[in-house]
Amino acid sequence: xxxxxxxxxxxxxxxxxxxxxxxxxxxxxxxxxxxxxxxxxxxxxxxxxxxxxxxxxxxxxxxxxxxxxxxxxxxxxxxxxxxxxxxxxxxxxxxxxxxxxxxxxxxxxxxxxxxxxxxxxxxxxxxxxxxxxxxxxxxxxxxxxxxxxxxxxxxxxxxxxxxxxxxxxxxxxxxxxxxxxxxxxxxxxxxxxxxxxxxxxxxxxxxxxxxxxxxxxxxxxxxxxxxxxxxxxxxxxxxxxxxxxxxxxxxxxxxxxxxxxxxxxxxxxxxxxxxxxxxxxxxxxxxxxxxxxxxxxxxxxxxxxxxxxxxxxxxxxxxxxxxxxxxxxxxxxxxxxxxxxxxxxxxxxxxxxxxxxxxxxxxxxxxxxxxxxxxxxxxxxxxxxxxxxxxxxxx
Numbered sequence: 001x002x003x004x005x006x007x008x009x010x011x012x013x014x015x016x017x018x019x020x021x022x023x024x025x026x027x028x029x030x031x032x033x034x035x036x037x038x039x040x041x042x043x044x045x046x047x048x049x050x051x052x053x054x055x056x057x058x059x060x061x062x063x064x065x066x067x068x069x070x071x072x073x074x075x076x077x078x079x080x081x082x083x084x085x086x087x088x089x090x091x092x093x094x095x096x097x098x099x100x101x102x103x104x105x106x107x108x109x110x111x112x113x114x115x116x117x118x119x120x121x122x123x124x125x126x127x128x129x130x131x132x133x134x135x136x137x138x139x140x141x142x143x144x145x146x147x148x149x150x151x152x153x154x155x156x157x158x159x160x161x162x163x164x165x166x167x168x169x170x171x172x173x174x175x176x177x178x179x180x181x182x183x184x185x186x187x188x189x190x191x192x193x194x195x196x197x198x199x200x201x202x203x204x205x206x207x208x209x210x211x212x213x214x215x216x217x218x219x220x221x222x223x224x225x226x227x228x229x230x231x232x233x234x235x236x237x238x239x240x241x242x243x244x245x246x247x248x249x250x251x252x253x254x255x256x257x258x259x260x261x262x263x264x265x266x267x268x269x270x271x272x273x274x275x276x277x278x279x280x281x282x283x284x285x286x287x288x289x290x291x292x293x294x295x296x297x298x299x300x301x302x303x304x305x306x307x308x309x310x311x312x313x314x315x316x317x318x319x320x321x322x323x324x325x326x327x328x329x330x331x332x333x334x335x336x337x338x339x340x341x342x343x344x345x346x347x348x349x350x351x352x353x354x355x356x357x358x359x360x361x362x363x364x365x366x367x368x369x370x371x372x373x374x375x376x377x378x379x380x381x382x383x384x385x386x387x388x389x390x391x392x393x394x395x
Contacts, residue, residue: 126275185212201382273339
């Protein structure tokens with residue numbers, strides 16, 4: 001595979017090299033051996049194949065298939081060759097071919113995976129590297145698959161709980177837009193020659209109907225432009241950070257967000273600890289999983305633990321525990337089963353989060369339906385109120 005390497009020459013000039021290599025890391029090493037300072041590496045079949053076809057490497061499926069082949073008695077190289085032969089996506093096949101080539105050159109599996117960090121996350125690589133010390137790759141893959149299944153289950157609960165409210169908002173919004181954009185303008189024509197005092201809200205509704213009929217296209221274009229502008233604005237890091245800070249300060253949502261991030265952190269810690277990763281190393285690896293509001297505390301707690309402070313005390317000092325997790329971490333310190341305790345903490349908080357999400361969704365759905373029904377009913381009543389007044393005056 002060919003890579004474009006941006007380098008800095010000895011005289012300070014910038015230049016680009018086109019190198020043939022099995023991975024981006026190998027291309028960088030080749031450029032460094034030629035005496036250049038490597039600035040960046042781009043291109044290559046591994047990632048170019050994925051990006052060009054808008055594919056995503058199926059890491060969980062890859063782990064499941066690799067585990068099944070290893071359990072059947074195949075070696076790692078043989079298992080990867082089988083996976084490469086049956087793979088139809090060119091980008092995925094190139095990734096597997098690069099790993100096989102690296103293994104045949106004598107590199108370890110973790111080193112081969114490390115050459116494509118955009119595909120294999122650091123947690124996955126660390127799990128494989130720890131298994132290489134104990135020759136227990138099968139168990140490492142089982143732990144990672146179980147870890148992903150648990151995360152997928154929690155994610156599925158959150159998604160399924162949000163589908164019904166989202167569907168209500170979309171359907172209710174479309175009905176309201178139809179009434180305001182199509183029905184109200186036609187009623188406003190009917191009431192143009194109607195004399196007499198109309199209720200204030202009815203007059204506002206009819207004025208809106210005239211405006212929508214005369215300037216509907218312009219108003220729609222402006223609304224779409226405003227929605228697009230808001231969407232682009234929300235993608236800005238400082239705007240997202242501002243909203244995130246407000247959510248974290250919220251008493252109703254902030255604590256739930258904290259527990260959710262801590263639970264994911266505990267889950268990952270449990271997987272790493274049971275894989276043989278030292279505790280402080282595992283803490284450094286999971287720092288990126290935490291929200292920015294909790295990350296500085298974890299860095300400081302890790303430093304205190306490295307100095308000899310008990311983990312339970314350090315994590316409690318920097319607000320990284322809940323009452324339940326604190327007790328279980330102390331038990332883990334006494335028994336030495338810290339990895340198992342971390343899994344139990346994560347399971348407890350995941351179940352707690354699932355119950356909370358289910359309760360909120362059950363309460364929020366009917367309330368949202370009530371609000372949408374009241375809005376639609378109010379529009380209909382305001383449209384027909386002038387007719388009722390005319391009927392009363394005739395009577």
